[in-house]
Amino acid sequence: MAISPIRCIVVDDEHKAADHIAGMVRQTPFLELVDVSTDPHEALAWVMEGRAELVFLDLNMPVLHGTDFVRMAGGKSRFIITTGFAEYALQGYELGVTDYIAKPVTYQRFLMAAGKALEVLRPAAPASPVARPDCSFIRGVGRQQFYKVDHKDICYIQAEGYKSILHLKEGCLESSTPLSELEATLPEGHFLRVHRSFIVALTEIETISNNIITIQQTEIPIGQSYQEKFYQTVR
Known part of the structure; x- marks a missing residue:
């Protein structure tokens, strides 16, 4: 209700x-x-x-x-x-x-x-x-710049050095926000941390083989410590 x-x-x-x-x-x-x-x-x-x-x-x-x-x-x-x-x-x-x-x-x-x-x-x-909006305001690399990103447009997020890169259905967005903080803004059940450097949108997964996820023709490893939760979620 x-x-x-x-x-x-x-x-x-x-x-x-x-x-x-x-x-x-x-x-x-x-x-x-x-x-x-x-x-x-x-x-x-x-x-x-x-x-x-x-x-x-x-x-x-x-x-x-x-x-x-x-x-x-x-x-x-x-x-x-x-x-x-x-x-x-x-x-x-x-x-x-x-x-x-x-x-x-x-x-x-x-x-x-x-x-x-x-x-x-x-x-x-x-x-x-209802307790969480269907979008997030993501900080860009410039600390005073924020971008509205619809969750449905996110395919996966990758940590790269001090930055996080959001791979969207159209283009990418670089953010100075750490991956762990971005993870907290995303709705549970739609996104999952599969590696210390990757968060994936479950609906965007194309294939899973030998602990490798494919999204947008990109291979994303499933970290050993994340495998049990990942397979419990997708099965």
Whole structure:
């Protein structure tokens, strides 16, 4: 059964920062954006009215500091803190917030925090695609460049030195993100680590012979420590 989206508001005294977080909420299937505010007093009234289950909250706001906002909310909502001031992290956790994200906020980090909120607010929800988008935002080799990649377009991912190379149905994408971090963003049951240097899309496998997978006419070895799980999965 499909879960109901988590009702969210975004609170940040900077319009650009608020719009950035709001955009991430909109593209996340299990979240619903109720409203966005640069006025913490307005947003606090929304929380007290029960309009939001989850608040993405900036801390360092001149009118009402985020920590005071959390205290005044009295447990009526869960909070994910977004701020550029790392020194507030411990204080935020002491208030029982769900997660703390340092700015600038990437979608991958945002999704990790939203996933924690999902576990808390929808504990009975089964693991399903609704809890994970069908795409990932992949960091390019340049640290500030991200690319939206649909999971269905990925054939396999290869570690090469300090880079990861995503081999797509059309072309390739180089990323500075390690293979292990990319693996965590991919849906289970569709992708599998078959070697310390390779992740494959199971639907793109063409042949399997003598512990060698063929995808796009490329031979990919199945590492010895990965063989048992691989054959249990494909049989």
